[in-house]
Amino acid sequence: MNARVRTWMLGIWSTAAILYLFIPIFIVVLFSFNDNRGRFNFTWNGFTLRHWAHPFRDPDLVTALRNSIEIGLLSTAVAVTLGTFLAMALVRYRFRGRGAIDLFVFLPMATPEVVMGAALLALFLVFNVSTGFVTILIAHVMFCLSYVVVTVRARLEGMDPHIEEAARDLGAGEMTTFWKVTLPMIAPGVAAAGVLAFALSVDDYVITSFNAGQTQTFPLFIFGATRQGVPAEVNVLATMLLIAVLLLMGLNVLLQRRLSRRDASGGGAEAVEEEPRPMVVTPAPSAAG
Amino acid sequence: MSDREKIESALEQFFADERLSRRRFLGRGASLGLMAGGLATAISACGSIEGVTKRRLGALQQAAAGVNHPKVPIGTWEFSNWPLYIDKKVLKTFNQRYGGTVKYVEDINDNYEFFGKVRQQLQDGAPIGRDIVVLTDYMASRWVSSGYTMPIDRKNVPNGKNLTATLRSPGWDPKRQYSLPWQTYATGLAYNVKLTGRELRSIREFFNPEWKGRVTVLSDWHDSAGLAMLMRGIDPTTATVDRYLEAIDYVGQQNSKGQFRRFTGNDYTTDLTKGNVAIAMAYSGDVVQLQSDNPNLRFVFPEEGAMLAIDNMMIPEKAAHPYAAEVMMNFVYEPEIAARICDYVNYISPVDGVREILLRTDPGVGRNQLIFPDKATLERCHGYPALSSGDELLCNQAMAKVTGA
Amino acid sequence: MSAISLRWRRSLLPWWFMAPALIWLIVFFAVPLFNQLNVSLMSGNADAGYHSTWAFHTYWDAIRTYHVQFLRSLEYAAIATVIDLIIAFPLAYFLAFRAGRWRNFLLLLVIMPFFVSYVLRTVAWQLILNDNGWVADRLRDIGLVSQHGRLLATSTAVITGIAYNFLPFMVLPLYVSLERMDRRLLEAATDLYASRVTAFRKVTVPLAIPGIFAGSLLCFIPACGDYVNAALLGTSRQYMIGNVVQSKYLDVLDYPTAAALSFILMLLILVGIALYGRVLGSRNLMEAAA
Numbered sequence: 001m002n003a004r005v006r007t008w009m010l011g012i013w014s015t016a017a018i019l020y021l022f023i024p025i026f027i028v029v030l031f032s033f034n035d036n037r038g039r040f041n042f043t044w045n046g047f048t049l050r051h052w053a054h055p056f057r058d059p060d061l062v063t064a065l066r067n068s069i070e071i072g073l074l075s076t077a078v079a080v081t082l083g084t085f086l087a088m089a090l091v092r093y094r095f096r097g098r099g100a101i102d103l104f105v106f107l108p109m110a111t112p113e114v115v116m117g118a119a120l121l122a123l124f125l126v127f128n129v130s131t132g133f134v135t136i137l138i139a140h141v142m143f144c145l146s147y148v149v150v151t152v153r154a155r156l157e158g159m160d161p162h163i164e165e166a167a168r169d170l171g172a173g174e175m176t177t178f179w180k181v182t183l184p185m186i187a188p189g190v191a192a193a194g195v196l197a198f199a200l201s202v203d204d205y206v207i208t209s210f211n212a213g214q215t216q217t218f219p220l221f222i223f224g225a226t227r228q229g230v231p232a233e234v235n236v237l238a239t240m241l242l243i244a245v246l247l248l249m250g251l252n253v254l255l256q257r258r259l260s261r262r263d264a265s266g267g268g269a270e271a272v273e274e275e276p277r278p279m280v281v282t283p284a285p286s287a288a289g
Numbered sequence: 290m291s292d293r294e295k296i297e298s299a300l301e302q303f304f305a306d307e308r309l310s311r312r313r314f315l316g317r318g319a320s321l322g323l324m325a326g327g328l329a330t331a332i333s334a335c336g337s338i339e340g341v342t343k344r345r346l347g348a349l350q351q352a353a354a355g356v357n358h359p360k361v362p363i364g365t366w367e368f369s370n371w372p373l374y375i376d377k378k379v380l381k382t383f384n385q386r387y388g389g390t391v392k393y394v395e396d397i398n399d400n401y402e403f404f405g406k407v408r409q410q411l412q413d414g415a416p417i418g419r420d421i422v423v424l425t426d427y428m429a430s431r432w433v434s435s436g437y438t439m440p441i442d443r444k445n446v447p448n449g450k451n452l453t454a455t456l457r458s459p460g461w462d463p464k465r466q467y468s469l470p471w472q473t474y475a476t477g478l479a480y481n482v483k484l485t486g487r488e489l490r491s492i493r494e495f496f497n498p499e500w501k502g503r504v505t506v507l508s509d510w511h512d513s514a515g516l517a518m519l520m521r522g523i524d525p526t527t528a529t530v531d532r533y534l535e536a537i538d539y540v541g542q543q544n545s546k547g548q549f550r551r552f553t554g555n556d557y558t559t560d561l562t563k564g565n566v567a568i569a570m571a572y573s574g575d576v577v578q579l580q581s582d583n584p585n586l587r588f589v590f591p592e593e594g595a596m597l598a599i600d601n602m603m604i605p606e607k608a609a610h611p612y613a614a615e616v617m618m619n620f621v622y623e624p625e626i627a628a629r630i631c632d633y634v635n636y637i638s639p640v641d642g643v644r645e646i647l648l649r650t651d652p653g654v655g656r657n658q659l660i661f662p663d664k665a666t667l668e669r670c671h672g673y674p675a676l677s678s679g680d681e682l683l684c685n686q687a688m689a690k691v692t693g694a
Numbered sequence: 695m696s697a698i699s700l701r702w703r704r705s706l707l708p709w710w711f712m713a714p715a716l717i718w719l720i721v722f723f724a725v726p727l728f729n730q731l732n733v734s735l736m737s738g739n740a741d742a743g744y745h746s747t748w749a750f751h752t753y754w755d756a757i758r759t760y761h762v763q764f765l766r767s768l769e770y771a772a773i774a775t776v777i778d779l780i781i782a783f784p785l786a787y788f789l790a791f792r793a794g795r796w797r798n799f800l801l802l803l804v805i806m807p808f809f810v811s812y813v814l815r816t817v818a819w820q821l822i823l824n825d826n827g828w829v830a831d832r833l834r835d836i837g838l839v840s841q842h843g844r845l846l847a848t849s850t851a852v853i854t855g856i857a858y859n860f861l862p863f864m865v866l867p868l869y870v871s872l873e874r875m876d877r878r879l880l881e882a883a884t885d886l887y888a889s890r891v892t893a894f895r896k897v898t899v900p901l902a903i904p905g906i907f908a909g910s911l912l913c914f915i916p917a918c919g920d921y922v923n924a925a926l927l928g929t930s931r932q933y934m935i936g937n938v939v940q941s942k943y944l945d946v947l948d949y950p951t952a953a954a955l956s957f958i959l960m961l962l963i964l965v966g967i968a969l970y971g972r973v974l975g976s977r978n979l980m981e982a983a984a
Contacts, residue, residue: 010792014784037581113936138722189870212396218811227555228374241809252798688945
């Protein structure tokens with residue numbers, strides 16, 4: 001098997017894997033165009049654009065979606081910040097109690113959601129905290145933290161700590177070292193953790209339902225709507241969300257391509273493939289600066 | 290108390306010693322909430338979890354007799370309901386006609402879950418911010434018997450006279466002093482005539498070996514055990530808990546024989562529509578809608594009888610705008626308004642005179658036997674039982690064993 | 695003096711880094727969970743109330759009654775994790791080394807399913823796997839499903855659902871750890887071993903170990919506690935421990951048993967993590983020595 005065939009097979013496998021992830025999404029998008037006759041929307045009855053005509057007609061649905069996105073962004077920001085620092089401490093330092101903390105971080109992932117949601121609600125009640133937007137946020141940060149730590153760790157682990165030491169030896173303070181050396185090195189891990197945290201937050205039902213009070217989120221709305229049949233507008237909004245995210249990312253890719261064209265002579269696919277890994281280039285110049 | 294002291298005392302409660310562990314600070318007084326909440330709201334930090342108490346019906350009726358809510362401006366008030374349970378234009382009409390603003394919140398996704406969210410305030414006698422909530426029978430009866438609801442001043446609800454006769458006196462609120470039905474729906478037999486090859490009439494079909502493995506039944510025992518009892522000629526509304534336990538046991542035996550494909554919530558709809566099962570225990574209002582997707586589907590009120598679930602409007606205790614709530618109740622009991630709601634949700638309306646209007650405005654709905662069953666059929670519909678909370682719990686346990694969780 | 699204080703400050707440093715996250719986890723996770731530990735030792739019933747009695751027997755009863763569901767949870771989660779590893783490794787490799795500037799875009803595609811609520815996703819799977827659907831028919835044609843067999847409401851459907859649900863959890867950490875690798879190292883290895891396969895086995899895989907470890911955990915641990923897939927794609931014969939906990943909490947109001955079941959699950963998982971970490975770790979060492 002030569003290299004070319006292997007690359008092809010890798011590409012085909014990857015495409016198939018991504019397609020597999022998209023199978024249900026395809027159905028969801030498809031049914032946003034379904035000319036459904038009754039309230040239920042799972043039998044194909046022909047193409048229509050009528051659900052797309054007034055996607056924001058139901059203000060409660062729109063509020064629920066907006067709450068979900070806001071909570072998702074905020075909890076991601078907090079969880080990624082806190083979790084990255086925790087992961088760094090766990091990987092970079094040897095200290096007493098490290099092993100225990102290491103295992104402790106896994107615990108939230110291992111706790112069944114009902115118990116976690118209910119236990120947290122009991123806490124809020126004891127302290128007379130009224131549930132709502134803020135308590136959802138607290139809960140989401142809590143359960144996202146573990147995922148962030150594990151993901152960022154996977155990046156940090158085995159990464160050469162000498163680079164950071166070199167930076168410090170060259171006179172960079174802890175902060176400078178972090179911003180100029182460590183962060184660029186772990187950026188892909190942090191980004192992946194952020195993406196994961198956002199996804200977890202936007203999709204959570206059980207823990208949210210305990211701690212939501214009168215605040216409605218997208219998953220809560222949909223769950224409640226199953227009694228009457230989930231309206232096709234939900235499919236439309238979900239599709240719009242997908243398209244918005246894809247467009248943003250697509251734009252980002254194009255923008256980067258432009259920038260890299262301007263910066264580097266040449267460019268093109270090969271150039272990117274040969275792009276040096278950040279860990280090799282970053283440290284020396286920035287630490288000196 | 291300073292903030293620090295507050296935190297310290299709270300922490301003390303968490304890590305309490307023997308002396309403190311006997312304190313019960315989450316369950317003051319009646320904590321029926323524990324029963325229904327099912328949520329950890331019921332769990333005190335380090336002490337005990339309270340049991341259940343109930344107020345006597347007589348005392349409740351007496352308390353309701355002298356109620357008087359004077360006429361005041363409507364203002365801004367709040368109505369909590371299930372998602373998609375009203376044509377929202379109806380709310381606009383209400384605001385235009387009576388002034389004020391109704392804040393309509395669709396935050397009831399599940400009876401137990403909703404109760405879990407507001408249980409603490411109710412137990413503390415604090416307002417929950419809503420002026421109307423809509424809950425299903427078994428939950429509504431718990432609220433009423435625990436004193437979590439305010440009596441309705443029926444003088445402000447003259448249209449209450451349109452309430453259909455069969456719904457006027459449930460066991461838990463015989464004079465409808467605390468509740469008024471919002472919508473009702475029947476649990477019965479749905480089948481795919483293409484798969485069964487013949488029309489079906491009886492509850493016996495759920496347990497007929499001919500359909501082995503091609504049947505779904507509801508995991509809520511109010512429905513599945515209720516129907517099993519009707520099959521044996523027992524009235525589920527007045528039956529004792531022992532009868533319910535027997536019926537649940539029977540359902541369990543049938544399940545271990547492999548009679549049922551699975552137990553479902555309202556997710557039976559996909560299995561039924563897609564032809565995965567021939568027979569499903571189903572809600573009438575759903576099948577009206579499913580038929581437009583699959584014309585082979587039928588729903589019958591079985592000859593032995595059907596179960597009837599009622600979603601009730603109630604005014605929570607300490608609500609700030611009881612008068613506004615009563616004006617709304619009166620408003621939705623106007624046949625014209627009730628017809629608009631019925632036309633949207635397609636459930637069985639509790640208001641008399643709706644059918645006549647819909648026969649004019651939307652004959653398809655008006656003539657539909659599932660939305661407007663005839664009088665003989667309605668008489669075969671039986672309400673949920675008013676079991677004590679402890680008995681409800683026993684049934685929940687028995688059913689959980691049957692469904693395998 | 696200043697040397698001591700410097701060392702003191704240095705030893706405090708990791709704690710400064712960890713403090714915010716740890717405090718968050720302690721206040722909003724550990725304290726409520728400690729409360730649940732107390733609940734798990736209560737006895738009584740929901741009608742009469744529950745009281746602290748150090749009822750350790752709840753744990754034994756829970757294990758005796760629900761060991762089937764425990765084993766099933768571990769089994770389903772393990773199978774799904776292996777499936778995900780097989781699907782994800784080539785994908786992560788592709789993302790790390792062949793995706794070029796589209797890498798971030800493709801990464802985003804991987805987590806797209808989460809933007810569609812789980813209710814819609816699972817209903818979509820119900821439609822895809824339904825008895826009379828295209829997928830079931832094709833599988834019957836090639837004999838993977840018997841003529842009157844079905845896909846939906848079987849363990850196959852539940853495991854497929856779980857594997858689907860947690861695939862992104864496997865891909866992301868794998869990608870993250872692969873992407874870090876220096877490709878020149880791989881090239882050198884190829885030169886050294888002359889065989890791509892050997893290079894892959896001796897260099898790529900060992901270096902990817904942190905990613906495999908993290909990915910398997912992110913996939914396996916939440917999968918053990920999952921209940922949605924068993925509830926919607928399976929029957930009671932596929933119920934996992936998550937379904938039991940859910941029912942104990944919401945229907946039966948048996949809080950002590952629910953809490954005890956959760957703690958047993960957590961303990962099993964922690965032991966599993968420790969063992970797995972040891973196995974992977976020693977393997978890693980062996981590979982390095984070889």
